[in-house]
Amino acid sequence: MEMSRVLEATLYLTSIALADPRLLKVYRMYVDGVGPATIAEVTGLSRDSVRGFIRRVQEKAGTPRAETVLRHLLPLLMSIEPIVVDGWCKVCNTYVGTGIAALQHVRTMHRDLVLRISLQIVEELRRRVRA
Numbered sequence: 001m002e003m004s005r006v007l008e009a010t011l012y013l014t015s016i017a018l019a020d021p022r023l024l025k026v027y028r029m030y031v032d033g034v035g036p037a038t039i040a041e042v043t044g045l046s047r048d049s050v051r052g053f054i055r056r057v058q059e060k061a062g063t064p065r066a067e068t069v070l071r072h073l074l075p076l077l078m079s080i081e082p083i084v085v086d087g088w089c090k091v092c093n094t095y096v097g098t099g100i101a102a103l104q105h106v107r108t109m110h111r112d113l114v115l116r117i118s119l120q121i122v123e124e125l126r127r128r129v130r131a
C-alpha cells in the first residue's frame with residue numbers, strides 16, 4: 001500500500017470519526033456493496049452528498065484501493081472517541097452543529113488532533129498489514 005495516499009484518506013476519515021461518526025455508516029455500507037441511493041435513504045443524506053463522501057476517499061486513497069483501505073480502516077475509526085457531541089465541540093466548547101458542519105469545524109480548527117490520531121491509526125494499520 002502507498003502509505004502517503006493511505007494517510008491522506010485517513011486524515012479525512014479521522015476528521016469524520018471525530019466530527020460525526022454516524023457518517024462512517026456511508027463507508028460501511030459502501031464496502032458492503034450497497035448503492036448510493038440506498039445509502040442516502042438509510043442515512044438521510046442526499047445522493048449527491050453520499051457520492052461526494054465516497055468520491056473524496058476514492059480520490060485520496062486511489063479508486064482501486066479505496067475499498068481495501070476502508071475495510072482495514074473502519075474498525076480502527078470506530079474506536080475513535082468523537083469530539084463533537086450533540087453538536088457541541090468538547091475541545092473548544094462551541095456549538096458547531098452536526099454532520100458536514102461539524103466535519104468542517106474539525107478539519108479547519110483541530111488539524112493537529114486529526115493529524116496526531118491519523119498517524120497512530122496508520123501506524124496500527126501498518127502493524128496489522130505486516131502481521
Ligand SMILES: [Zn+2]
Pocket residue numbers: 089090091092093094105109110
Ligand atoms: Zn472545536
